[in-house]
Amino acid sequence: MSSETDQQIRLTSFSHGGGCGCKIAPGVLAEILKKSSGFPVPAALMVGIETSDDAAVYKLNDEQALIATTDFFMPIVDDPYDFGRIAATNAISDVYAMGGTPIMALALVGMPINKLPLDVIGKIIQGGEAICAEAGIPIAGGHTIDSVEPIYGLVVMGLIHPSRVKRNDAAKPGDKLILGKALGVGILSAALKKEALDEAGYACMIDSTTRLNKPGQTLSSLNAVHAMTDVTGFGLLGHLLEVCRGSGLAAKLSMADIPLLKGVQQLAHDGYVTGASARNWAAYGSEVQLHRDISAAQHALLTDPQTSGGLLVACDPTAVDAVLTIFREAGFLDAAVIGDIVTGEPVIEVNP
Incomplete structure (x- = not known):
């Protein structure tokens, strides 16, 4: 339960944006990276920045590859413990999106020390520790700074067999697209910030x-799972476009099949x-064909930034039942087939 101090302090009031909605807009990020200088890439670097994948992967030997990632952001909720839990879950997700097993984390903590009580900061860190314990990994260190806005996140490292790495650029024509979590987190966060979200929401x-x-x-062990990523700040369309561009293919989505969190369509x-939803669309809307x-x-939900969103899987049609079973046995009851990968230029067609 939150203390009286927690309830008096609105963490979201300290930040200009919350959760993965804090991400630099896709178009701006692309422009920044375009101006970055090239550098020699070692042969052992299996996955780098070339396809905007979820994490870097470095081959250690024939049996092990190291997965490394980092993620951090400003508060998406006011409860400090919940903020810590959400940020940690989101950061660890990138290791799972590559198919790996997390082994260790480092904490990234930036706090306005003169504005936030130390017990509130402590609860943010405790929330992150609780999720790391659930993932079975230690927080083995980190770095703290005094900052204008509250920032929390993790550097996460994981391991995987080199042959089991799931990239975001290996989808094949005819693959089915499966989404592991329902959409709408950004919508709920917008309602929360305007004090229009009820307890159920x-x-x-x-959750x-x-x-x-x-x-x-588990999905990494299935050869019929060809590509995988997680849906975060660029929304479903943005992260699916990364799959399409990397794979040199197109996609078709059925809006009626896309799972949505309860009440978000009305909100x-x-x-x-x-x-961030409008910024996302401005960056990639020219590559999307929306049915009239x-x-x-619905348009807003397709570009809605998902903080700690679900896995997006491209798999052979013969593996659909196996993939859905893996999701549902783990408690992901909203997991659903939402569309197909098809031949064509990297464009997404969205039908009702």
Whole structure:
């Protein structure tokens, strides 16, 4: 339970953006990276920045590859313990998205020391520790700074057999697309910030954002799973486009099949949409074909930034039942087939 001090302090009031909605817009990020200088890439670096994948992967030997990633952001909720849990779940997800097993984390902590009570900061860190314990890994160190806005996240390292790495650029024509979590976290966060989210909506949001994407570990053992990523700040369309571009293929989605968190479609219709949603669309809307019957609310959900979102899997049709079983046995009851990978230029077609 939150203390009286926690309830008096609104963590979200300290930040200009929350969760994965803090990400630099895709178009701006692409421009920044385009100007980055090249550097020699060692042969052991199996995955780098070339396809905007979820984590770097470095081959150690014939049996082991190291997965390394980092993620951090400003508060998406006001409860400090929940903020820590969400940030840690989100950071660890990138290791699962590569198919790996996390082994260790380092904490990244930036806090306005003169504005936040030390017990509030302590609860943020405790929340992160609780999720790391659930993942079975230690927080073995980290770094702290005094910052203007509260920032928390992790550097996470994991291991995987080199042959089991699941990249985001290996989808094949005819693959089915499966989404592990329902969409709408950004919509819920927008409603929360405007004090329009009820207790049920908040509980739904916390349940989704603190659910570790552990099925990724098991999915990596399936040869019929060709590509995998997780859906975070660029929304479903943005991260699917990364799969399409890397694979040199197109995708078709069925809006009716995409799982949505309870109540988010109405909230989106009522205007509770993040600014990141519009920035996402501005960056990649030219690569998406929306059917005329897709509503404005549905449009917003497709670009909605997902903090600690679900895994997106491209697999052979023969593996669909196995993939859905892995998700559902792990408690991901919303997991669903949402579309197909098809031949063509990297464009996404969204039908009702």
